[in-house]
Amino acid sequence: MGTLPEPFAGWFAARGWRPRPHQLALLDAAREGQSALLIAPTGGGKTLAGFLPSLIALHERPADTLHTLYVSPLKALAVDIARNLTIPSEEMGLGLRIETRTGDTPQNRRARQRETPPQILLTTPESLEVLLASADAHTLFAGLGRVVVDEIHALAGTKRGDQLALGLARLSRLAPAARRVGLSATVAHRAPLLAYLSAEGRADSGDVRLVEAPPGAPPELDLQLPEGHLPWGGHMGLASMPEVYRRIAGARTTIVFVNTRAQAELCFQALWRLNEDALPIAMHHGSLEIAQRRKVEAAMAAGKLRAVVATASLDLGIDWGAVDQVIQVGAPKGVARLLQRVGRANHRMDEPSRAVLVPANRFEVIECAAAIQAVAHHELDGDPPRPGGLDVLAQHLLAMACHAPFHPDAMYDEVRRAAPYADLSRRDFDDVLRFAEDGGYALRSYERYRKLFRDSEGMMHIRDARAARQARMNLGTIVDSPMIKVRLRGGPVLGEVEEWFVSTLNPGDNFLFGGQALRFEALDAVTCVVGRGDDAGMRVPTYAGSRLPLSTGLSERVRAIIQDPKAWRALPAPVGEWLRLQRRQSALPEKDGLLVETFPRDGRWFLVAYCFEGRLAHQTLGMLVTRRMERDGLGPLGYLATDYVLAAWSAFEPTDVAHLFEEDLLGEELEEWIAESSMLRRTFRNIATIAGLIEKNHPGQGGSGQKSGRQMTVNSDLIYDVLRRHEPDHILLRATRAEAAGGLTDVRRIAALLARARGRLRHRRLDRVSPLAVPALIEEGRTWVAGGAEDALLAEAAAMIDEVTDGEERFSETLAEVTEGVRINPGVVDRPRRRPRRDRTSRPVPRGLAARRPA
Numbered sequence: 001m002g003t004l005p006e007p008f009a010g011w012f013a014a015r016g017w018r019p020r021p022h023q024l025a026l027l028d029a030a031r032e033g034q035s036a037l038l039i040a041p042t043g044g045g046k047t048l049a050g051f052l053p054s055l056i057a058l059h060e061r062p063a064d065t066l067h068t069l070y071v072s073p074l075k076a077l078a079v080d081i082a083r084n085l086t087i088p089s090e091e092m093g094l095g096l097r098i099e100t101r102t103g104d105t106p107q108n109r110r111a112r113q114r115e116t117p118p119q120i121l122l123t124t125p126e127s128l129e130v131l132l133a134s135a136d137a138h139t140l141f142a143g144l145g146r147v148v149v150d151e152i153h154a155l156a157g158t159k160r161g162d163q164l165a166l167g168l169a170r171l172s173r174l175a176p177a178a179r180r181v182g183l184s185a186t187v188a189h190r191a192p193l194l195a196y197l198s199a200e201g202r203a204d205s206g207d208v209r210l211v212e213a214p215p216g217a218p219p220e221l222d223l224q225l226p227e228g229h230l231p232w233g234g235h236m237g238l239a240s241m242p243e244v245y246r247r248i249a250g251a252r253t254t255i256v257f258v259n260t261r262a263q264a265e266l267c268f269q270a271l272w273r274l275n276e277d278a279l280p281i282a283m284h285h286g287s288l289e290i291a292q293r294r295k296v297e298a299a300m301a302a303g304k305l306r307a308v309v310a311t312a313s314l315d316l317g318i319d320w321g322a323v324d325q326v327i328q329v330g331a332p333k334g335v336a337r338l339l340q341r342v343g344r345a346n347h348r349m350d351e352p353s354r355a356v357l358v359p360a361n362r363f364e365v366i367e368c369a370a371a372i373q374a375v376a377h378h379e380l381d382g383d384p385p386r387p388g389g390l391d392v393l394a395q396h397l398l399a400m401a402c403h404a405p406f407h408p409d410a411m412y413d414e415v416r417r418a419a420p421y422a423d424l425s426r427r428d429f430d431d432v433l434r435f436a437e438d439g440g441y442a443l444r445s446y447e448r449y450r451k452l453f454r455d456s457e458g459m460m461h462i463r464d465a466r467a468a469r470q471a472r473m474n475l476g477t478i479v480d481s482p483m484i485k486v487r488l489r490g491g492p493v494l495g496e497v498e499e500w501f502v503s504t505l506n507p508g509d510n511f512l513f514g515g516q517a518l519r520f521e522a523l524d525a526v527t528c529v530v531g532r533g534d535d536a537g538m539r540v541p542t543y544a545g546s547r548l549p550l551s552t553g554l555s556e557r558v559r560a561i562i563q564d565p566k567a568w569r570a571l572p573a574p575v576g577e578w579l580r581l582q583r584r585q586s587a588l589p590e591k592d593g594l595l596v597e598t599f600p601r602d603g604r605w606f607l608v609a610y611c612f613e614g615r616l617a618h619q620t621l622g623m624l625v626t627r628r629m630e631r632d633g634l635g636p637l638g639y640l641a642t643d644y645v646l647a648a649w650s651a652f653e654p655t656d657v658a659h660l661f662e663e664d665l666l667g668e669e670l671e672e673w674i675a676e677s678s679m680l681r682r683t684f685r686n687i688a689t690i691a692g693l694i695e696k697n698h699p700g701q702g703g704s705g706q707k708s709g710r711q712m713t714v715n716s717d718l719i720y721d722v723l724r725r726h727e728p729d730h731i732l733l734r735a736t737r738a739e740a741a742g743g744l745t746d747v748r749r750i751a752a753l754l755a756r757a758r759g760r761l762r763h764r765r766l767d768r769v770s771p772l773a774v775p776a777l778i779e780e781g782r783t784w785v786a787g788g789a790e791d792a793l794l795a796e797a798a799a800m801i802d803e804v805t806d807g808e809e810r811f812s813e814t815l816a817e818v819t820e821g822v823r824i825n826p827g828v829v830d831r832p833r834r835r836p837r838r839d840r841t842s843r844p845v846p847r848g849l850a851a852r853r854p855a
Contacts, residue, residue, distance in 0.1 A: 007092045022213040023049040029209045035180040036209045041216030042343025046183045050148040065143035066117040072150040075102040078122040125164040126476040133399035144175035152182035157385030159477035162392040165418035186336040188380040195419040217352040219342045221372045224358045230574045233778035237329040237360035241270040251325040254307040259330045261285040268309040284310040288495040326355040331367040334551040335374040370557035381553035388420030390735040394691035397436045398471040401462040431731040442727035479686040511539040550614035550643040559591040586770040593760035605653045608773040609646045617746035618646045647776040657763040663754045684736045685716035771804045
C-alpha cells in the first residue's frame with residue numbers, strides 16, 4: 001500500500017495523524033485508474049479519503065480546468081464540505097479554487113464558474129444536470145478526472161439517484177478518463193452501489209474496487225421516557241421535552257433530530273418555552289429560508305449553539321466534531337437512518353457516538369428497543385434500488401438535446417451504461433424518446449408538446465431556443481407540493497409552506513413557523529403575507545409525504561418483541577404491563593401471523609388489524625379492505641392507518657374476517673381502486689412534471705414564472721383524461737401505473753402481509769376495546785375533532801384507558817398524552833378553529849360506499 005507524498009505527509013504529521021488504510025487504498029485505486037466504493041464508519045475520514053487523490057494530483061500536475069466534481073444529496077452538505085476542504089488546501093499552500101454550485105448559487109457566480117471553472121466543484125444532482133444541459137458542457141467537463149459521490153446510499157434507488165446515474169453516464173462520454181468514487185457509512189446492499197459506480201452499469205464489470213474500513217466503536221444508545229405517565233398515543237414526543245431540555249443543558253452541543261417539519265416546529269417551540277437559561281437553541285428544516293439555514297449551519301460549525309432541532313435536512317455527513325450528543329425524538333423508522341443520525345455525534349471513528357432515543361408512545365418504545373437490538377447485531381435495512389424512472393429518462397433526453405444533437409442508437413447505448421437503466425428495453429427507450437419528441441400519438445397534434453425533431457440522418461435536435469429554455473427551467477426530480485413563500489409584512493422572507501395549507505387560512509389565523517407565532521394577513525400573488533401573531537388557536541403547518549416509512553427489518557423485530565414475553569424484561573415497566581393486559585384481555589400479535597380484533601363501540605363496529613407494515617402499506621390496505629367490506633354489506637364508515645395498525649369502523653359487525661384479508665385482495669379490488677382513485681392523478685401529475693409534459697416554470701410568465709398548484713393540477717388532469725381515452729398505453733401512463741402499484745402503495749409489503757396471514761389469521765371478537773387498540777382509537781378521535789370538542793375527546797380517551805386498565809390509571813395521568821400532538825400548551829392547537837381537520841393518515845370511505853344492512 002502506498003504512502004503520502006509531501007506536503008501531505010507533513011500536514012498529517014503536524015496534526016498527530018497517520019493516514020488510515022482505507023484512505024491509502026483509495027489513493028492506490030486512483031493511481032491504478034480504478035473507480036472505488038468506500039464503506040467506512042462515521043468519523044473514519046471518508047471525505048478526506050475521497051479527495052486525497054484529487055488534492056495530490058492537482059499538487060503534482062496543476063490545472064486551471066475543472067478536475068474534480070463532488071456530488072452530494074444536500075446543499076448543506078456541499079457547503080460544509082467546501083468549508084472543510086478549503087482548510088487543508090490553504091494550510092498546505094495548494095492554491096486551489098474550491099467552490100459550490102447549487103440552486104442557491106447567485107447567477108453571476110454561476111456564469112463565472114462556467115467561464116473560469118474552479119479545480120474542485122461541489123454540487124447536487126440537479127445542478128449537475130443543469131450544467132450537462134448547457135451548450136458548453138463538453139468544454140467544461142473535458143478535463144474532468146474524478147467524480148466523488150458522497151452518501152451514495154441516500155441517492156441510489158431514488159429519482160434523484162436516477163438523474164445522477166444518467167449524468168454519470170454522460171460524463172463518461174464527455175470525459176472518458178474520469179473515475180468515480182462513492183462514499184458511504186451505511187450500506188445494506190453493496191452490489192447495486194458497485195453497479196452504480198461502474199462505467200458499464202454492472203456490479204460484475206470489475207472496474208470498481210470495494211474498499212471497506214473496519215467498523216468503528218459501537219454507538220451507545222439509551223432510551224429517554226417522560227417523567228410520570230408514558231403516553232398511549234401521539235407521535236410528536238412533546239411529553240418528553242422537559243427531559244430533552246435537561247439533556248441539552250447538560251451537554252456542550254446537541255442535535256435533536258425529529259421526523260417531520262411540523263414536529264420540528266412543535267418541539268422547538270416546546271423547548272423554547274422551557275428555556276429559562278436562555279440557551280442558544282436553533283431550528284433547521286428544508287422549508288426555512290436559505291439565509292436562515294446557512295446562519296444555523298455556520299453557528300453550529302463555530303460552536304455557538306447548544307442545540308439545533310433538525311429534520312433530515314441535516315442527517316447526512318455534516319462534520320461538526322463538537323457535537324457530543326444526538327437525541328432522536330420519535331421512533332427512528334429505520335436502522336440505517338438511525339445510524340446515520342447517531343453518527344453526527346462525536347464524528348470520530350474510534351470513539352462511540354452517543355445518542356438518546358425519545359419514543360413518543362408505547363408502540364414507539366418497542367420500535368426504539370427493536371432499533372437498539374438491530375444496531376447491536378449490526379443489521380442494516382433498506383430495499384435494493386428499483387429500476388430507473390422513465391419520467392427521469394424523458395427529462396434527461398430533453399436536457400441532452402439542449403446540449404447537442406444525438407443519435408438514438410448512441411444515446412440508448414449511453415443510457416444503458418447507467419446502472420438503474422442497465423436492463424432498459426429498446427421499446428421503452430423508443431417510447432420515451434417519442435414522448436420527448438412530440439408528446440406521443442395522442443398529443444402530437446399540439447405544437448406545445450413538440451420539443452425535438454429528427455434530421456435526415458436521424459439525429460435528434462432540440463426544436464428551438466424557447467424549448468431549450470423551457471427544458472432547462474424545469475430540470476429536477478423533486479416534485480414538492482406547490483409552495484408559497486412566507487413573508488413578514490415590511491420584513492424578510494421567512495421560508496415556504498405548502499399551498500394547500502395557506503388555502504385553509506383565513507385572515508387573522510395564527511400559525512407556528514420558523515419558531516415564531518405568525519398571523520396570516522393576505523395572499524399576495526405567490527406570497528403569504530404575515531404579521532406577528534400570538535398563541536390564540538395557533539396551527540402548525542404539515543407537509544405532504546413528510547412521514548418516514550417504517551422499514552421491513554424493524555417491523556419484523558417489533559413483532560418478535562411483542563410476541564416474546566421474555567423480551568419484555570428489557571422494556572419499561574408500563575410497556576410490559578400494557579402487553580400483559582393485551583395478552584389477558586385479547587391476544588398478542590404473532591411474528592408470523594396476523595391478529596385482527598373486532599369490538600363494538602358507540603354504535604359502530606371496529607376492526608383493528610396488527611399488521612406492522614408501515615403507514616403507507618396500511619393506507620392502501622385500508623382502502624382495499626373497506627372496499628371488500630362494502631361488497632360484503634358491512635357498511636364501512638372510515639379507516640385509519642398508523643405505522644403499526646390498521647383500524648376500520650363500520651355500521652355492521654365484520655364476521656368473516658379472514659375473507660377481508662385474502663390474497664386476492666390485490667387482484668380486482670386493487671385494480672379497480674387504482675383506476676378510480678385520485679392517487680393515480682396525483683402520481684401522473686408528478687411524473688408528467690418530471691418528464692417535462694407539465695411545466696412548473698414557464699418562460700415568459702409574469703412574476704416568478706412559476707405556475708400555481710391549481711393551474712398544474714387542472715392541466716395534468718385534462719391531459720390524463722385525454723391519454724386514458726385515446727392512448728391508454730402511453731409511456732407516462734405506464735410509468736404512472738408502475739409507480740402507483742410499486743412505491744406509492746407499497747403493494748410488495750401488503751402482498752407479504754397477506755401471504756403471512758394465509759392460514760394464520762387469528763380473529764378475536766371482543767366486547768370492548770383492547771389495550772393495543774387504544775392508541776389507534778385515540779388517533780381516530782383526534783382526527784375528526786373540531787371546534788370545542790376537545791373536552792369530549794379527552795373524556796373519550798380517558799374512558800377507553802379506564803376500560804382496559806379497570807380504572808388503575810387516572811384521568812389526570814392521561815391528559816398530557818391525549819393532548820400531545822393537538823396542543824403544546826393551553827391555547828396552542830394543531831388544528832383549524834373554523835373547520836374540521838382531517839389527518840392525512842385517515843381516510844373516509846370512498847364515495848359511493850354507503851352503509852347498508854347485509855342481505
